[in-house]
Amino acid sequence: MISTLDLRPEVRDALTEIFNIGIGHAAGVLSELVNDEILLTVPELGVTPRADFVATAGALWTEPASIVRQSFQGPFRGDALLIFPARESLELVRALLAEPSPLETMSELEREALLEVGNIILNACLSCIADLLEQEITNALPLYLESDPATLVKALITDPDWYVIFLRIDFTVKRQNMRGNILFVLDVPAVTAFGAAVEKLVDHFESGP
């Protein structure tokens, strides 16, 4: 059981690269879907214990957000969240749709489109984690929420031993840049497995090619 994940720079880079490959696959699916080039990158990644994360979460999001949530189960339990500031999520979905709505708020169908986009991205990331842990993870159907992310995360993680994998993602569609976050909330067995997988990565680096 690891208590902290003070990642070495090269391990952090390797993890970031793994997620970038997965999310690049999601970008390909989305590009095909909307018949336009979509770029997705993960420029930043962090792994934080629950207490540290909750302490800093308040400063991370200052406005209400659109959230796509996918719970997962299998050998591990947890939640995957895709978070966009509400305003940016509206811009994002309008940039993706052929017939954007002229209304000021997101329509029912636009919300569902955002849900699909979130589903594609989160599925790609979950597959990365599953591959890393060499385990099969089954996820539930995505849900759409409009909420304050910090409050939601606090409510989701009650166990102090849980960890949060935090990714920043940059989204480029039709020359518009949008920025969001992905969070994976991992239970104890998941964190343990994740720690083991990371150690394997470290070994890989130390033994060298």
Added chain:
Amino acid sequence: MTPLVPLAGTAGCEAAACVLFGAIDLADNGILVLDRGGLVVCWNAWMVRHTGLSAEQVAGRALPELFGPALSARVMAAVRNCLDHSRSHILSPSLNRQPFPLTMPGEFAERGEGIDQSVTLKPVPGVAGARFCLIQITDVSQATRRERFLRRQTTELSRAVEDLQAAKDLATRANIAKSEFLTDMSHELRSPLNAIIGFSQLLEMDQAGPLSDEQHEFVTYIHKAGDHLLKMITDILDLSKIEAKRLTLEIGEIEVDRFIHDAIKGVGGLSHTRGIAIEYAAGERPDLSIRADRTRLAQILMNLLANAIKYNRANGRVTVGVAVPLPGWVRIAVADTGPGIPLERQGELFQSFNRLGAEFGAIEGAGLGLALSRKLAELMGGAIGFRSRPGEGSTFWIDMPSAASAAAVADEPGEEESGTALPALPPLTLLYIEDNPVDLRLVEALFQAIATVRLVTARNGEEGVRLAWEQRPDIILMDIFLPGFNGFEVLARLRADPQTRTTPVVAISASALPADVARGLGAGFHKWLSKPLDIVELLTVLANLVKNCRPAPAPPPAGL
């Protein structure tokens, strides 16, 4: 599949499965299940209805085999991801409009629009490592149609708003252009009216030799028509100024009793001609005073009085009264003994150019008076009202806010000398600078008959200044729009020279705009008279200037 729990009232798993399948069949969604190999193992009644394929037809077959190329590639990608990696998927209608080629039951596939769908795929673990893909299809055609309709409506609405805004801008510009046109026209119309009214006044005064009775009558018609035309031009100009929000008011305290008294005097000529008596108990309420613009309020009251006289019966009566309808308000009411206004036409009363049955009659007017009066009263914070009963006459009233204190009312000094008798003039030299030959001729004709006045004339500003220095006139009359130096420049030159510095200068201009008048008086003109010239007014102004500016040593000689 999840092991089935025996249900109450069923015998074991098999019966329970029947109940569950019955429930799946009942669902108002498409439900189908694929096995690990992607072959159909469950196909509910909704799917049968919307594909025309029975459960027997589809059992054990793969989706591409059933639907061919019409099946979206994304469905198969999601199916594979679901079966191979246990991923749940959602396929939203905006990004994938019709993943499955489905039609409404009874619709011909080639004619129908198809069904817009929201599709979800969920991995379901079975026993002994088996895995299934559960697909649910929801018909969202109504929602997409609703949203498309809403989008169209919103787009049309915003386009309509843009069009309206453009039309409004256009109308505003047109209205400003109209106001400017009216202002220009009013100026242009005043010049010919000066000749019509001026010369007819001279003829009425027998200045060019005595007229026959018939000639006199004709000249009177010309004069009256000219006055009437002038009044209409002034009213139209006022209305356009109110509409363009360019009318400025000078609100002050007005002593009601004296004000009414003056207004009644103003319509004295008309009431006398028509044989209508005006009754007003003067001095009844000496304590009341109101806040209003004196000139504009007089315009309203004179208009009400003139209407009451014009729309009266022969030998009728007009009664003016003052009352306090509410604390803080004063009402001036004008009642006539005319035919009254039919109920069905009372609503049109305050519309511009509405003359309520007088359109073809002998009563003159353009139907602007009441419309203008109401607008003026409202601008001053007051109101106009009326009560009319056919056969009994009408009462119109003005309600104005009362002034805080009735005491200390500094009434305007009386309009100096006034009246219908022509004022006498002492011997004096007049210089008139005017380029319009007709206007010049009018003033020349006027002073030909006044032996005490020596008239010198100049055709332009330069000549005017020269004559002013050479002839040392007592008073200078001057047009403003002169060739060469304009009136203001001439005035400045006169004021710069010690010899002419104090000579009174009177402007005679076709411009009657308050801004021009104020500018003229500010520049140092003693008086600003507007064309068409009122001859009596001109003579009165001259008489007052002589009296005030030059203590006349000589006794006034016999007048006209």
